[in-house]
Amino acid sequence: MEIPKQMKAFRFNHYGDIAENQRTAVPTVGPQDVLVYVRNSGLNPVDYKIQAGKLKTLFSFQLPLTMGNEFAGEVVQVGSQVQNFVVGDRVYGRPDNEHTGTLADYIAVPAQEIALLPDELDFQAASGVPLTGLTSYQALVELGHVQPGQKVFIQAGAGGIGTMAIQIAKALGAYVTTTASPEKTALVRSLGADQVINYHENYFADVLFHYDLVFDTLGGKYLRDSFKIVRPGGHVVTINGLPTYQFGQRHGFGLAKSLLFGAVSAPLRRLARKYRVHYDFLIMHPSGTQLQVLSQLIEAETLLPIIDRIYAFGETQAAYDYLESGHAQGKVIVNVNN
Numbered sequence: 001m002e003i004p005k006q007m008k009a010f011r012f013n014h015y016g017d018i019a020e021n022q023r024t025a026v027p028t029v030g031p032q033d034v035l036v037y038v039r040n041s042g043l044n045p046v047d048y049k050i051q052a053g054k055l056k057t058l059f060s061f062q063l064p065l066t067m068g069n070e071f072a073g074e075v076v077q078v079g080s081q082v083q084n085f086v087v088g089d090r091v092y093g094r095p096d097n098e099h100t101g102t103l104a105d106y107i108a109v110p111a112q113e114i115a116l117l118p119d120e121l122d123f124q125a126a127s128g129v130p131l132t133g134l135t136s137y138q139a140l141v142e143l144g145h146v147q148p149g150q151k152v153f154i155q156a157g158a159g160g161i162g163t164m165a166i167q168i169a170k171a172l173g174a175y176v177t178t179t180a181s182p183e184k185t186a187l188v189r190s191l192g193a194d195q196v197i198n199y200h201e202n203y204f205a206d207v208l209f210h211y212d213l214v215f216d217t218l219g220g221k222y223l224r225d226s227f228k229i230v231r232p233g234g235h236v237v238t239i240n241g242l243p244t245y246q247f248g249q250r251h252g253f254g255l256a257k258s259l260l261f262g263a264v265s266a267p268l269r270r271l272a273r274k275y276r277v278h279y280d281f282l283i284m285h286p287s288g289t290q291l292q293v294l295s296q297l298i299e300a301e302t303l304l305p306i307i308d309r310i311y312a313f314g315e316t317q318a319a320y321d322y323l324e325s326g327h328a329q330g331k332v333i334v335n336v337n338n
């Protein structure tokens with residue numbers, strides 16, 4: 001395939017601006033990168049949070065910025081030091097923040113951040129796996145250390161994260177409880193949820209107790225009340241809470257920012273001490289190796305990506321509007337070149 005110099009990309013110029021289809025340069029490939037012709041991109045709430053400038057304290061992006069944080073496509077060029085991928089490979093991934101921008105014809109991404117697509121998956125289904133799959137894996141395995149037989153509570157089981165997290169927790173052998181609207185109960189049960197709470201009728205913290213892990217996706221009062229339902233020594237892992245001093249140190253934010261994180265999360269850490277529970281804030285990280293584990297679960301038919309809606313590239317803003325309504329059931333996908 002001949003690689004052009006220019007490509008289409010869904011971009012915004014300043015934080016708070018609307019994004020639109022623009023022409024921009026095809027990215028260049030470093031020695032450890034591959035260039036991928038993007039077939040599909042999954043959408044995630046982090047995309048519109050970045051666009052609105054809500055994550056400026058945590059990450060700096062170079063503007064204008066192409067949106068999109070997960071993709072599936074074909075390798076069209078490999079860097080001089082890349083050994084494990086060749087032109088023509090079907091791959092998927094969640095690029096790091098310096099290589100973000102999956103709503104474009106091409107993306108250059110470090111080879112260590114991608115994996116081969118399982119044979120069973122087409123590009124559309126695969127493009128919705130990396131970000132939510134890796135986040136769930138890191139929450140449940142890296143931070144939560146979930147063991148067979150443990151009781152795991154997952155907030156918002158029908159969303160992009162929830163549909164992945166339920167299946168991964170079941171694959172780890174956990175007993176899984178989740179929350180969902182009545183019309184979404186059948187879906188989360190089909191994914192393996194053992195107990196489903198209709199969150200319009202019951203508040204989770206009033207009916208659950210002695211859990212080994214809460215995976216919080218909602219933050220606010222849902223996060224604060226999570227501590228009440230965890231046994232001493234258990235874990236609360238949030239992807240929508242407040243970072244801690246340790247998080248800042250682990251991720252190289254420097255002393256000043258780490259101290260700030262420590263200050264803002266002090267009330268949560270007090271709750272963690274009161275209930276003798278481990279508290280962790282997770283910002284997911286790209287990992288080709290962990291993506292291979294997810295590929296194995298998909299090949300074993302233990303993990304199935306749930307797709308809600310698929311949009312044409314020209315309808316990307318409508319796709320984001322739907323996702324931002326907060327009622328997606330599984331993943332929202334854009335056909336970039338499909």
Ligand SMILES: NC(=O)c1ccc[n+]([C@@H]2O[C@H](COP(=O)([O-])OP(=O)(O)OC[C@H]3O[C@@H](n4cnc5c(N)ncnc54)[C@H](OP(=O)(O)O)[C@@H]3O)[C@@H](O)[C@H]2O)c1
Pocket residue numbers: 044045046049131132135155156157158159160161162179180181184199217218238239240282283284323326327328329330
């Ligand atoms: N820190 C990280 O690394 C990281 C990574 C990924 C995601 N996140 C964050 O995690 C959050 C969830 O992401 P997502 O992709 O799952 O979002 P999503 O797909 O937009 O979630 C939508 C789902 O949430 C359900 N929901 C909303 N409020 C609920 C409630 N009170 N109780 C139960 N279910 C509820 C909705 O069901 P109904 O329609 O029935 O209300 C819907 O199915 C976002 O804020 C995202 O930014 C963080």
